[in-house]
Amino acid sequence: xxxxxxxxxxxxxxxxxxxxxxxxxxxxxxxxxxxxxxxxxxxxxxxxxxxxxxxxxxxxxxxxxxxxxxxxxxxxxxxxxxxxxxxxxxxxxxxxxxxxxxxxxxxxxxxxxxxxxxxxxxxxxxxxxxxxxxxxxxxxxxxxxxxxxxxxxxxxxxxxxxxxxxxxxxxxxxxxxxxxxxxxxxxxxxxxxxxxxxxxxxxxxxxxxxxxxxxxxxxxxxxxxxxxxxxxxxxxxxxxxxxxxxxxxxxxxxxxxxxxxxxxxxxxxxxxxxxxxxxxxxxxxxxxxxxxxxxxxxxxxxxxxxxxxxxxxxxxxxxxxxxxxxxxxxxxxxxxxxxxxxxxxxxxxxxxxxxxxxxxxxxxxxxxxxxxxxxxxxxxxxxxxx
Numbered sequence: 001x002x003x004x005x006x007x008x009x010x011x012x013x014x015x016x017x018x019x020x021x022x023x024x025x026x027x028x029x030x031x032x033x034x035x036x037x038x039x040x041x042x043x044x045x046x047x048x049x050x051x052x053x054x055x056x057x058x059x060x061x062x063x064x065x066x067x068x069x070x071x072x073x074x075x076x077x078x079x080x081x082x083x084x085x086x087x088x089x090x091x092x093x094x095x096x097x098x099x100x101x102x103x104x105x106x107x108x109x110x111x112x113x114x115x116x117x118x119x120x121x122x123x124x125x126x127x128x129x130x131x132x133x134x135x136x137x138x139x140x141x142x143x144x145x146x147x148x149x150x151x152x153x154x155x156x157x158x159x160x161x162x163x164x165x166x167x168x169x170x171x172x173x174x175x176x177x178x179x180x181x182x183x184x185x186x187x188x189x190x191x192x193x194x195x196x197x198x199x200x201x202x203x204x205x206x207x208x209x210x211x212x213x214x215x216x217x218x219x220x221x222x223x224x225x226x227x228x229x230x231x232x233x234x235x236x237x238x239x240x241x242x243x244x245x246x247x248x249x250x251x252x253x254x255x256x257x258x259x260x261x262x263x264x265x266x267x268x269x270x271x272x273x274x275x276x277x278x279x280x281x282x283x284x285x286x287x288x289x290x291x292x293x294x295x296x297x298x299x300x301x302x303x304x305x306x307x308x309x310x311x312x313x314x315x316x317x318x319x320x321x322x323x324x325x326x327x328x329x330x331x332x333x334x335x336x337x338x339x340x341x342x343x344x345x346x347x348x349x350x351x352x353x354x355x356x357x358x359x360x361x362x363x364x365x366x367x368x369x370x371x372x373x374x375x376x377x378x379x380x381x382x383x384x385x386x
Contacts, residue, residue, distance in 0.1 A: 008299055009034065011065040013056060014075035015042030017346040017356065018275050021283070022075065023047040025291040031299070036065045043347045044075075059083045066092040071298050073252060075274060077105050078151060095251040095298045096273040104248065104273050108149040108182040117247050119240060120267050122259070123185040128176070133167050133183060140185040146170045149180040158218060160186075187267060189259035193227050194278040195241035197254045198293040201300045205245055206293065207238050208286065208306045211278050213257075219354060222374070223278045223314045224367060225285060229260060236266045244271055253294040255279060277316070277356070284342050284361045285312030311367040313374040317358040319351035323385040327351035329358075331380035340364050341377045357383045 010026055012019045015037030023033045023044050035048040038055050045051040050068075054061030057080040066072055071093045072084075084098035096104075104110050108126055115121055123140060126149075127133045137144055148157035159170035174181055192215060196208040212227035213220060227234065241256040248254070248271075255276030257269040279290040288296075288304025296303055319327070327348065335341055345358040360377050364370035 008032075008071065009069040010295070010298065011036065011069035011072045012044065012048070012075060013062070013065070013072065013079055015039065015044035015048075015051065016075055017043055017348075017358075018075035019044035020047055020346060021280075021291045022073070022275065022294060025289065025295045028292075029295065029299075031295065032069075034065060034068055036061060041349045046347060056080065057083065059086070063087065066090075066094075071095060073274075073294070073298050074101075077101060077273065081105065096248070097250065100248040100250050100273060104271060106149050106180070107147060107270060108180065110271060111182075113247065114244065114268060114271075117243070119244060119247070120265065122187045122267050124182055126180070126182045128181070130167055130171055133161070133171060133181075136183040137161070137167075140183070143186045145184040145186060146174060147182055147184060148174050149182055151179070156218075187259050187261065189267075190262050191227070191229065191260040192257070192269075193229065193237055193260055193266075194223070194255055194257045194276065195237050196276065196279045196282070196290055196306075197241050197245040197256070198290070198297050198303055198306075199245050199249070199251055199254065200297045200303050201251055203249075204303055205242055206303045206306050207242050208279065208282060208290070209308045210234050210237050211281065213278050217354065219318070219356075220277050220316055222316075223281050224371060225281050225308055225312050226367065228367070233260055233264060233266055240266060240268060244268065248273065252297045253279070253290050277359075278314075280344070280359050281312045281314040281361055282306075283344075284363050285309060285314075310363045310365065311370045312361055312363050313367070313370040314359055314361045315374050315378045316356055317345075317360060317378070317381055317383060319353055319355040319357050319383050321353040323383070324352045325350060325385035327357060327383050328386045330382050330384060334380040335360060335377040338362075338373050338377050338380075340370065340373055343381070351383050351385055 009032040015035040020043040033048045034050045035044045036052045081098045081102040143162040146159045192213045210227040211223045214222045245254045253275045255272040275290045282289040362374040
């Protein structure tokens with residue numbers, strides 16, 4: 001007989017929307033949760049049983065969190081792996097493991113490991129000066145992507161270099177004199193896709209359907225499932241995702257973002273060892289959501305089925321330019337009057353331009369109907385300031 005999971009307590013490092021949705025699933029299982037976040041009014045803090053207000057690199061606070069729970073997990077990657085390694089050395093359970101997190105945090109090191117394991121990638125090279133960027137461009141040609149190896153998200157930490165005049169500006173913008181950088185050969189992709197996997201403590205891996213993603217200003221705008229790709233590319237993407245998940249031996253959710261080229265290549269862009277924005281569709285669209293499976297995995301429970309119930313479209317709801325301060329949601333009534341629409345508002349206490357404030361999902365008999373309803377619903381919902 002397996003250990004009684006109901007008695008377990010879960011600590012979540014990070015109290016944003018991903019943490020909130022983790023807590024929500026934990027509560028369905030009667031799991032006690034404690035959230036650590038520097039913001040007292042973080043979204044997850046209102047649902048969790050308890051919270052610790054502290055920075056993510058506060059070793060004393062992280063140890064306090066570990067002492068109060070049976071397993072630690074995180075909602076984002078940028079945490080002190082040194083602190084997590086110390087906790088693991090003392091016998092505390094941490095998922096994802098600090099060793100995997102340390103590699104994934106540095107996107108250049110992440111790509112090195114993936115390349116060594118035979119995962120298909122675009123060409124890339126480390127750079128540390130204007131001269132080395134110029135050398136990379138001599139090899140790859142224009143355009144190229146200059147990226148920060150550490151800390152980037154939602155387009156932050158990326159610069160497209162299209163001509164010689166862009167080089168110095170990009171190097172300075174990304175603080176190349178103090179932050180490690182690398183250059184990627186530009187991939188002329190025809191679609192951006194992502195695949196979610198979940199790995200259990202026993203090594204079992206389940207794979208979700210391929211999502212097709214659209215980004216605007218480097219921020220995810222829409223995810224739609226099933227992706228409109230041929231069966232061969234679909235199988236290739238799901239196999240790659242499973243292989244990447246196995247390489248890092250993480251426990252819990254894992255997202256693999258990829259590019260599909262006009263040559264039928266599927267190339268990995270980045271990986272994330274946690275639930276992911278492009279997986280929000282799973283809440284209404286799949287038998288088991290990414291958040292439920294994450295909780296099942298770290299608690300040692302059997303993983304749930306990942307089948308798509310109906311075609312689903314997810315759209316992010318962002319803060320608008322010109323509205324900053326206390327958020328006010330308008331258009332919710334109109335959006336929810338549309339068949340198949342579900343609305344998720346994260347409860348952040350301040351809105352600002354391009355900040356993720358919520359999302360909506362639409363399920364429908366066909367992908368075309370889901371997309372049409374998502375377009376209509378997203379035109380209704382706005383986040384303004386009071």
